[in-house]
Amino acid sequence: MNLPPLVVVPDVLRSGAERAEQALRAAVTSLGDSAERRLSSWPAPRRADFLRVTAASDFVAEQAARSPDAFLELADSGELERSLQTGELRDQLHRLLAECSDEDDLARRLRRFRNRQQLRIIWRDLTRQADLIETCRDLSELADVCIDEAYRWLYPRLCAQFGTPIGKRSGEAQQLVVLGMGKLGAGELNLSSDIDLIFGFPEGGETQGVKRALDNQEFFARLGQRLIKALDSITVDGFVFRVDMRLRPYGSAGALVFSFSALEQYYQDQGRDWERYAMIKARVVGGDRQAGQQLLDHLRPFVYRRYLDFSAIEALRLLKQMIQQEVRRKGMDENIKLGAGGIREVEFIAQVFQLIHGGRDLSLQQRSLFRVLATLEGQGYLPAAVIAELRDGYAFLRYTEHALQAIADRQTQMLPDGALERARVAFIMGFPDWAAFHERLSHWRERIDWHFRQVIADPNEEENLPSQASVGGEWLPLWEDRMEEEAIDRQLLDAGFVDPFAARKRLAELRNGPQARAMQRLGRERLDAFIPRLLSMAAEHQDPDRVLERVLPLVEAVVRRSAYLVLLTENPGALQRLIALCVASPWIAGHIARYPILLDELLNEGRLFNPPNAPELAAELQERLLRIPEDDLEQQMEALRHFKLAHGLRVAASEISGSLPLMKVSDYLTWLAEAILDQVLALAWRHTVARHGAPKRADGSPCDPDFVIVGYGKVGGIELGHGSDLDLVFIHDGDPQAETDGPKPIDGAQFFTRLGQRIIHLLTAHTNSGQLYEVDMRLRPSGAAGLLVSSLGAFARYQETEAWTWEHQALVRARVLVGNRRVGEGFEQVRARVLGRERDLPTLRQEVSEMRAKMRSNLGTPLTAAGTAANAFAATVGYDLKQDAGGIVDIEFMVQYAALAWSHGHPELLRYTDNIRILDGLADAGLLPAEDVALLQEAYKTYRSVAHRQALEKLPGVVPGDQLQAERRAVMRIWRTLGLS
Known part of the structure; x- marks a missing residue:
């Protein structure tokens, strides 16, 4: 925000300005005719500015009269009407001190320089030029x-x-x-x-x-x-x-x-x-x-701590309390820096987020408050409306602070009680009188104090609580084991627990366990503050037993890092979301217990249940990595892993809440993998080139990078699930014999092999935040016996002359994930040529059927002959959603068979790699009846939805045999219709 320009000097200040003008003229007259001519040549705007500035500032008036020659020199330089360039101040002072004789002279020159610049700065501030x-x-x-x-x-x-x-x-x-x-x-x-x-x-x-x-x-x-x-x-x-x-x-x-x-x-x-x-x-x-x-x-x-440090809130809250006590003791309520709604409260709000999150979010490691506020808005820590109020309110307070200090160059943040000084402050701030100014100041202080209390206030300080009470206080005697077992069980039963013995046992195991016993005093106090709050919230849940069953393992996992307990104590909304997610999904509960840094994601409900789209994902990850030094590989790997963990949790939370349908879940998880692979490729390329130099193309020009990562299976078909591994193939188009141009040259074949190894290492290495992905490279040419990285030509030759039918089936779901566009287009041409060739259909049906039979035999449910026996539909036996007859793999094989059988005449079938859109293509081309396509699509989505739910429940992909009977029979019928056996 900017202040309105100063226009008319109020009557109460006019006489002071006129006296300042008279004093300046008298001082200039004593310097001689030359000085008088310099003053009289001033343009009218500057003369008017002088009256306005001296009406507001005794310091400017005194400096002008005391050192008129220096003041005229400053005015003649034009520095009153322009901004200084970077380095200009240093150059001026450096020249001034070049002839300095001793320390007394140093002190004199420094002070006169400071006074000149202080006058210039106040002038430009009060005239609204700065x-x-x-x-x-x-x-x-x-x-x-x-x-x-x-x-x-x-x-x-x-x-x-x-x-x-x-x-x-x-x-x-x-x-x-x-x-x-x-x-x-x-x-x-x-x-x-x-x-x-x-x-x-x-x-x-x-x-x-x-x-x-x-x-x-x-x-x-x-x-x-x-x-x-x-x-x-x-x-x-x-x-x-x-x-x-x-x-x-x-x-x-x-x-x-x-x-x-x-x-x-x-x-x-x-x-x-x-x-x-x-x-x-x-x-x-x-x-x-x-x-x-x-x-x-x-x-x-x-x-900046590497972990989320919510203990910072406690520290700042205590400091604020000390400041408030000092303010009250010294009667400083009118202090715009330290009083309620003052400058310090805005600074505290920014510092809370910096101290809590700055160790991991490097964008918060900034000094400027305005930049930090912008980051808090841009990164979603606080809503835009809140940031706007904090920014404008802070600016108003800082302008007010400058107004108070410009009067006499005195260090003060206290509002004046004298009529003349009040008139000056109101005038400087652009208000007609003190009352109008003070009303606006009070508005901003109230808004700042309100936001401050939302961020830093103690969650126990609620209006309806007695002064000594706290949330969950009725559970403290139970947690501290100060009650008889019978009374504990009665309290738990009254609160809705079905199995009070199990709940009591879980609490006792936590309270008396080795982790809790080893805690220091502060950590134990935090645990004692948290558990009663957890029990209070559990009692409000429809299944309190499950709340303890799922959440207490997380508490035990973080008990030695009690800052996480502070996070949940300080943020009741985050604790509620944690309970809801853990009860809904043991997978999420276990995931957060293993990686408690994910608790940070629970703080922002809007961000938690609204994962970004593909371009936003890629941009966010790139921005994070740009803040890390290029040579800090450890921090880059941690940033990649945390990014994956955080966004994986957001997708899971959105799926559980129902805000993200199944197909979108897979989309987001696939986009996440692509964003990570893009950055991993960039990191690996940079590292390998730095070590060996860039490889060359056949024409001798450097590769950039002439390399692609191809995704097969779920990632290729845009169907990733939680915990899916990545089926990858690496392809390059460099000259395998030409040497790189670096300090340790190697041939192109070696370079791309080492690049591939580096990519796999970055993806699979275990750090404190786990690994990024399990990687399966067995679908590359010749499988595990083949080269890790193939040239584009070698890949084409293998697919055209050596690949098995099952490898062509896999190619149906293959697509370029990241890398060089030209090489990617070359891969697409090879894929289209290989998949689009005319095939002998009886032979193709036989080979596909044999491969499927082998998979059912090895991977299906033995008790039901992979879902084909008479008992396969009985409730007492299990049905494997993926491998048994009529399941996911049957649908995938039918789609792959159709693409291989008919893409020669219908190349549009090769446009997409996901099963749903390939099925759409089969219906559009009239190759399958529309009703059969609809049945297959609905069955496929149903199976995958159930499989996702099972995964989030940490259950295998097996359901009772009497479930999904209609879908299974329809898939098996269509399988037979295609002539597959």
């Missing part, structure tokens, strides 16, 4: 250049006096690293802010080049003291920036400067929660920037 972002950026850059240029002036002089600090381990000269924290680190400094700094240096050692060496620690402590003095001390010219060093380890009691190893050790062993969120903003603002970035990289695991 928006909030530019003002904060200019103030932060001003601090950066003052810190760094002062350091660079001081460092060589201290080296001349005390010697150059040398690292004991590296033997290299050491530099100070200055970390900017808070708003300085975020690049969002306000008009009169102090600057929070932390000093560090890479390694210990001693100075060299002088007779009496100093320890590096002492050298940098002295350097830090002089840097602080150069910036902070108040002289006749004022100060540069107030410096606050209390964020360093141990605060005011700690050393002024620490080595990197000491900093890392401190944060690892003693770092507190508030130091974590302070470090979110940390940025190198002076000294050795490369070493400083290495330090921040080493400290990142302290700030």
Whole structure:
């Protein structure tokens, strides 16, 4: 948001502006005729701006009158009416300090430079020539250049006096690293802010080049003291920036400067929660920037935990309570930073999401609050309407903060109680009077505080609860085993549990189990807070016994990582969704217990039950991987696996809820596999090329990549299910004899083999998040005995001269998943040529029938002769949905037979690889009766739907024999109609 322009100076402020103009004229007159002419040549808009600015700011009026020549010079430069270019401030200060004689002169030049720039920034802010972002950026850059240029002036002089600090381990000269924290680190400094700094240096050692060496620690402590003095001390010219060093380890009691190893050790062993969120903003603002970035990289695991860290809410909630107590104690309710609905609450909201999710979602590892808010909206953490209110409300508060500070260049966030200052603030903010301004301010503070309470408020703080009560409190004595067994059973029965003994036993096993006994105090407190809440919600469910049966194994799995318990305690909606999904599907329950990081997905109901489409999936995964350094393969593999786990859960949840029909479930799971394969191919290609160079085509040009991954079976037929493996074939079109052009050249055949091996490794390697997919490569030419990767020509020759009929059947469902378009088109031509050739139908029927008979014999239900015996329809025997007669494989074989038999005359049958659309093609061509096609399609969808449900229930794909009789008989009839046996 932007403020309206200042137009008319109100009467109450006009006299002050006129006095400022008179004072400026008098000061300019004392400089002589030249200065008077410079002032009189001002354009009318600038003169009007001067009146408006000095009506609002005593600081500008005083600076103009005190240093009229400097003010005229600033105006003549045109800098009042334009934005500065990147680096312009640094160049100005660097030139100014080039002739600096001593530390007193350094202090004087720094302060006069700061005053000039402060005047410019306030002028541009009040005249609306700079928006909030530019003002904060200019103030932060001003601090950066003052810190760094002062350091660079001081460092060589201290080296001349005390010697150059040398690292004991590296033997290299050491530099100070200055970390900017808070708003300085975020690049969002306000008009009169102090600057929070932390000093560090890479390694210990001693100075060299002088007779009496100093320890590096002492050298940098002295350097830090002089840097602080150069910036902070108040002289006749004022100060540069107030410096606050209390964020360093141990605060005011700690050393002024620490080595990197000491900093890392401190944060690892003693770092507190508030130091974590302070470090979110940390940025190198002076000294050795490369070493400083290495330090921040080493400290990142302290700030951003690899797991979901909902303990951050507790820490920020406690900090907010402390702030509120201080606000009340000091009567600071009118403080727009610390009071309710103030600046700090917006910052807390952003930091909560950063600390909880930032270890895994790298897009949240940002310093700028506005960028974080945009990410929270873009990634779906908060609704767009909420972000809009937070963004606009925060901007209004920051503009107000600048208005308060522009008046006298004083660090304050307190609303004034004097009439004149109130008039100034209202004028600066573009309101006709204080009442109108205060009404708008109150609106934004109320909205911010409301959103803050939604995110950070304690879930036990509900209006209808007594002050000492909490959700599920009636279950706490039961959980803590402070009741007789009879009373426990009675309470469980009254709550709807059918088997209180089993429920009591499960709770006792968790409470007294080795995992819970090994918990530290904080973890045990979290468990004790969570279980009563779980029992309360279980009692509201129609099947509370199953809730405990399914959810308690998950609790046991995460009990040593109690931050997950905090997640569920803090988010009742997430706990409700967890219960619903676990009761509906033991597969989901087991999946989340095995990978508890998936609990994050339960936080956003809209995202959980609305998985993205194919382009969005691919774009999301690409964006995630782009945030990870190219050389960090471990993190890339983890990101791929978490992406698959998260989206697999979303699809399963959507299927269970009924928001996603069966065919769409398979679509999404197939799109997910394709998005992952695309990135895996890119990663493998990049790695293999980096090692060996690029392979070549037959014409000598480099491949890019002239490689495709072909999917067979379920992935080829767009029919993936939960837990399906991938049937893959790799094909390239490079020159197998030509050598690659890298540092370790190999021939093309070796290159593509290693590329294939790398792809398989990336897909199948087990990490903390499991593996991506099981991969089956047996459908490649010559099966397990064949080459891992075939050239396009070799693949064509094999399919045309050596492949068995069953391999051509498999080719019906084969399609290119990812890779080079030109090679993909070549594969499609081979497929069409092989499948579209004319076949002897009696021979084809015999070969298909024999293959199916062999499969039934080996894989079907022996008791019913694979569903063909007289007892196959009895309720007491099982029916294998896939392998028994009349089942899924029969339908697939009929489709494959039809495609092989008739595509010679009907090439349109080869357009699609999924059974449903091939069946549509058979009906359209009149090759099968429409009613038979409809029967086959409905039976196929029914079988697959039942199989999906069985999988989510962790049951085999077998149903009682008296089920699905109509479908089975119809499929078997059509099988016989086609002449298959």
